[in-house]
Amino acid sequence: MSSKKEGGDICFFINGKKVTESHADPETTLLSFLRERLRLTGTKYGCGGGGCGACTVMVSRYQPATKTIVHYSANSCLLPLCQLHGAAITTVEGIGSTKTRIHPVQERIAKAHGSQCGFCTPGMVMSMYTLLRNKPQPTMEDITQALAGNLCRCTGYRPIVDGCRTFCQEATCCRASGAANCCLNGDESTDEPEHEEPRLFDKEEFLPLDPTQELIFPPELILMAETGKPQTLTFRGERMSWVSPVSLEELVQLKTSNPKAPLVMGNTHVGPDIKFKGVVHPLIISPTRVLELFEVSQTPQGVWVGAGCSLAEVHSLLEKLVPQFPEEKTELFRALIQQLGNLGSQQIRNVASFGGNIMSAYPNSDLNPVLAAGNCKVSVISNGGRREVPLNQDFFVSFGKTSVKPEEIAVSVFIPFTRKGEFVRAFRQAPRKESSFATVTTGMRVFFPGGSRVVQDVSVYYGGVGPTTVSAAKTCAAIVTRPWDDETLSRAYDVLLDELVLPPSAPGGKVDFRRSLTLSFLFKFNLEVLQKLREMDVIAEELPERMQTQPLPREIQPGLQEFQHVPKDQSNQDPVGRPIMHRSAIVQTTGEAVYCDDLPRTDGELFLALVTSSRAHAKILALDVSEALQLPGVVDVITAKDIPGRKVRTLFGYDEELLAEAEVSCVGHMICAVVADTRTHAKRGAAAVKISYEDLPEPLFTVEDAIEKSSFFEPQRIIERGNVTEAFKTVDQVHEGQIRIGGQEHFYMETQSMLVVPVGEETEFNAYVSTQWPTLTQEVIAETLGIPSNRVTCHVKRMGGAFGGKVTKTAILAGITSVAAWKTNRAVRCVLERGEDMLITGGRHPVLGKYKVGFMNDGRIMAADIQYYANAGNAVDESPLVIEKILLHMDNTYNFPNLRGRAAACRTNMPSNTAFRGFGVPQSLMVVENMMNDVAVVLGRPADQIRELNMYRGPSVTPYKMEFSPENMLRCWEECKLKSDYSARRKAVDQFNLQNRWKKRGMAIIPIKYGIAFAESFLNQAAALVHIYTDGSVLVTHGGTEMGQGIHTKMQQVASRELHIPPAKIYISETSTNTVPNTCPSAASFGTDANGMAVKIACQTLYQRLEPIRKKDPKGSWESWTKAAFFEKISLSAVGYYRGPDLYMDWEKMEGQPYLYFVFGVCCCEVELDGLTGDYRTVRTDIVVDIGRSVNPSVDIGQIEGAFMQGLGLFTLEELKFSPSGLLYTRGPSQYKIPGVCDVPLRFNVYMLSDTHNPHAIYSSKGIGEPAIFLGSSVFYAIKDAAAAARSESGLVGPFSLDSPATPERACLACASPFTQKIPASKPGSFTPWALNI
């Protein structure tokens, strides 16, 4: 760093240690400082934009004015290093470690099974830790608020919440500590259960929280704050300078001379702009030490709040003020409190400033509409003096611009008291309930003087319906001076509809939804105002209860997790079947767990950044790398010409180039890579590469485009059973329908990461890669470099999540990285940015499913003809296998006597899609279940009856002639109905719907039958290598990779049982191709089945070898036997090889045995849906799964819950948006919403079917990684059920179309409220929509 200090050092503390920094680069964040400079790698990089929480740390500061210390959580990826003067930072390493003591938060999250892959865990720990520092006995609401900004892709949050719940005072419920039957199960009985139910964890074991053990705030910082004379700090970096003034006067002077320089407070707006939009500010002014910006003062008219106050401070200030005044005076305060509670995440609110939010002028700012409606004003200062600027329509000039002049500084904001008869309300609707920018947000105020219902003043502002916060002035004019009644309001809706017009191709899309929300919010305001007028006796009519709208329920209650006991005669030492904690959970919670990018830099290491195509289909005319090569730190640019070996990968007869040479076929297609000394330099180099293109005609994006041009990857597949054509002639009714299922981004918390290190001799390479399939990575590196596989060793310690996305795409990236390592002869690291990862590596295939179904009036389905089109993208990848799996599951649990399914992988100019948990099955079943739903609706029967009627019964055979017994599936179905109290609740739902006009409940119960193992028989083999050392410690290596699914934990359990030693003596270090070669991918839910057998065989071999020694010395110990074995020359190392089942599928004959067995499950969900906004909450979920005898119930329940939540995301939340030219818009957590803690079902019960076994897999268990993902669809169908109830209010009956995901947008439009019906439909074809419907 070539930075130069011009005044003062930054002095701060990290984990109790003093850091003095005089050369801070203004572009350095605390996160990179921690990870790269201090090697504190526990704090993770997940997105870099404040959207995932993986980088959470605690910031503590001393406030001399109040002599108090404040602690708050913050995203270190947005905290500029230059801003840390005087702060004490605590990272996950600072609160506990395995070397000293672990902190109770770390212990409880680990022991409650809240850490799977562990990548999100340090962030979770720090959010919770900070909460406890401020409130040692938090409420559940505090916990869910604290965790709302922390994303986890693995666990489904329930175990994290349960671990944290143990700190709550109210955690006194009989089973809040993770056990089964409980008062909360609706079971009021207080009788003691006959026998103790097994628990997932035991709360009694936990260390107590002892606040006296925490790090103290450094006295030196207190002294510094009390006595030190603040001085201006100035820093210069490579591109930017930073000044931190200490007085308002100095600030004004600085701003006068540098009007374009931004004022950086929380850096939550400026930071992401620099990072993601490439904005460069030659000078940044940081006024965080200018005290005048933080002053608060009260006047008889209201309160002035310093513009520098954080949003969290404003929130607590207003909360403090509200009880001090009569209710009528604080209407505006309360509306702001409500918005502030929902804005961003806790970490964002803790740093983002009030003034920053206003001045950033986001079109969908949550505060500006309320501030404007509430007649607030901003006091600004410049060297011309002070002035007050009203926050009104004239304030918001254009996108991101206000009427405040560039040289002016906002000093404070005035929030007035309201008057008697004045009501203020705020509403917002967002893609996810929490930690998400709003789609539409609003502030509304009305004033009725002197007990009248005639409006004297009204003000309505919206965000999210244009480039600025907008005033609905005409609508207000239609209301003012009129009585607040139906006539006025119905005119107001019409005026509003004309006033706020969004063109059909408006940026952001969702045009009809956004327009309808503006109306719905005004309607909600109307209901609340009527209620108020009634309370004040201004009007006499009661608002019928049915018409009222209450907020959706939100408190997460303890759930149940039921699993089988181990047999009574099982030895206590034998861990199989017990809920053993993930073997790395503790080191994951302490931040000691090492992920690929945590590996220390090697000498001379380079970083690789990719250059990708900005065109969907074009010829590359020229590649100009000259400018990039001149930039500081850039070492080389790698193109296809540099590849010494194979430049392509061939799959199913299709070649895929590693780097495009002549032509690109999607936006995001990799073209070349820049290597440089640091990641920043590599990225700047990549941005400087110039490519000229010649567009090729007619890129294909949608499946419809591909069908029209017959653009498919061969082979296409068909399965037919019975005679479908004939059967259609004999049925009572025929129905045709279709459903479109959107794709899904893996969103593993750890992005694609790898480090390729040349050993230095004989073309030998070590590759440290986050991959599910080390052997494939090894092969691709070897082929690409043109060297034998024996020169490449691929090491995988663990992955921070994978979900199918770290197989083929990772291998290609590793191939490219290895070329750079080979060419430069230096170690090369490549870690994709979140946005790049999302752009380049594809995800789950979007599918269009069309069906024709023939059925009898009694509900029996006699014939079904289904056509699947999967959008495969520009390269074949594994798409032919995905469509095969789609067809092999299309019967789900139903015995359709005549069934035909066809599937095609469409070749388009989209990024190539790949494996994703479930591998096509969720899409396949979604189409079938939609068909079942339609049949039920056509017949006017409950959908569960139609499902039940058509289920397989007795000895059964699939459409591809595989025999199986559906008995356990039927047991799951019955048990799920029973456990969920289905019939009674169904009635209650119908009752609820009668009593509520605007909110509806819906229920659905959905079954699954999921085939386990690979139809490609060779992929079912596995091997393990087990070493016993002479001290008795055991090292197990096997072919499976650890991605959070707990395979190493289960392998440790297997080895423990077979060697008859405690798990603590067994260690698993990594998966590597030089220990266990020629492995298969950890995929298809088959990892434990295959590798477990291999480990078992190896351990049995060793145990038998030790038998003579044991016989000789029966009283000896494990250690004495192993030592003796060595002296007796008995090999203490063994390989276990498991051949795996011989499975096959003959596609010509349409028959086979592609699976070893089936996993069965049933899920019942109930949702509550707000028909006016499309917001919903999953009120309760009950899952019953047959997974045989679980090897580890906590791990398996974790897989079930995690997969369910991923399915909930797939089917109700996660939406990939592409521009009309094929560019992915949704390239980060701000735009792409995976489920958050706010999406956890309020009651989440999981039951493992009892008394079941599976003769086909290890210890009678079943694979469970993938199946439960489809169970998330029951939320979709419950939403559809609720929407059907809402539609019936509008007189709409019969089947209706609802595509997946059922986002609030789709759900709201499906409800067809009077407001959505007012929106005039735009003529298709008359405009270019903002986003493609792929």
Ligand SMILES: Cc1cc2nc3c(=O)[nH]c(=O)nc-3n(C[C@H](O)[C@H](O)[C@H](O)COP(=O)(O)OP(=O)(O)OC[C@H]3O[C@@H](n4cnc5c(N)ncnc54)[C@H](O)[C@@H]3O)c2cc1C
């Ligand atoms: C992940 C994430 C989620 C978010 N979610 C929401 C949400 O749900 N709703 C919502 O409304 N917002 C949301 N935001 C936006 C956030 O509230 C704003 O970015 C924040 O309030 C800006 O404040 P800051 O102090 O961080 O601004 P900075 O980034 O420090 O500065 C922002 C801009 O404001 C100017 N500025 C700052 N202070 C002053 C001043 N005193 N006088 C003049 N100009 C000033 C700066 O010059 C700069 O141009 C989110 C942001 C992120 C990163």
Ligand code: FES
């Ligand atoms: S890395 Fe900081 S919030 Fe995602």
Ligand code: FES
């Ligand atoms: S455990 Fe949370 S992301 Fe993996």
